[in-house]
Amino acid sequence: MVGQKEDHLVSLYRESFPDFARMVRRMSGTLEQAKDSFHDALLIFMEKEKAGKLHLHSSPKAYLIGIAKICWLRTLNNDPHLPLPEGFEAPQPEEEADKEEREKSLLESLQKSGKKCLELLKAFYYDHCSMPDIATRFGFKGGRSATVQKHKCLEKVRQTIKTSEVYAR
Template identity: 70%
Template sequence: MIKQTEDPIISLYREGFPHFARMIRRMGGSLEEAKDAFHDALLIYMEKEKAGKLNLHSSPKAYLLGTAKICWLHANDKGAILALPERFEAAEPEDTATEEMEKSLMESLVRSGKKCMELLTAFYYDHFSMQDIAARFGFNGKRSATVQKFKCLEKVREEIKSIQRYAQ
């Protein structure tokens, strides 16, 4: 008897969703929010794969988890850091509020430090792999580079929070 292999999407769901649901629970989200975000990410993954535009810099599971986290953050108004203008250049502002948000984002990026700004640019805009980033910045390996990228993002997020608290 020939064993049929499981559909790759079902396999991705089976492997990724429990991990994602735990992560969202730790971040204060509900199971329903986790399901919604994960399903959105799965649709994005399938659409990009079908269109031939899926450009993976990591495993499909990691891509799906990252996309799902972005979907969850945006759905819960926690994704302001993810709306970075291309190459950190200010886009044409639609209004004063947008201009102020972009200005505070740029200030936060600058305050995070030159090395953080270069690391985030290398990852998000130049699309270097974590291994390439590790070599470029002198980290011991891709795990160290990943940890440093996370610390840089946290630094930027904290800067944004402090600016928002100061402005209120």
């Protein structure tokens, strides 16, 4: 059952993201903005689906792209009050203590992934190193190998988070 949900999300992602990225590019946005907004929208989609509050009046692709567009426009305009589609509820802000606990859990999960993974993810996400640079720094054969290793590290972190108490709440 879980595999089917993941396959559904992966195919929805593959089907929807290129169209959204093209739309953002046509509107003078960047690929990074498109990724950030689309990932936010995907999380909203998943949370609503998990909670049983996903009532679609269009295709999942159209809904996801619509939410991603709203997320992108919100960041672009720095306006958290842009209208949302009918029936859409924005996630409620987390309590400060709950947020701190989640951040602590994330840090622990990153640390559990291992020193090399932690350094690789830091190099990519915080130092903004290119994959060929990361490959050289960490002794991989090339940029593709570094990309695969980064993906494996992210999966380690995801699995650790999924088994944590904070995730279960």
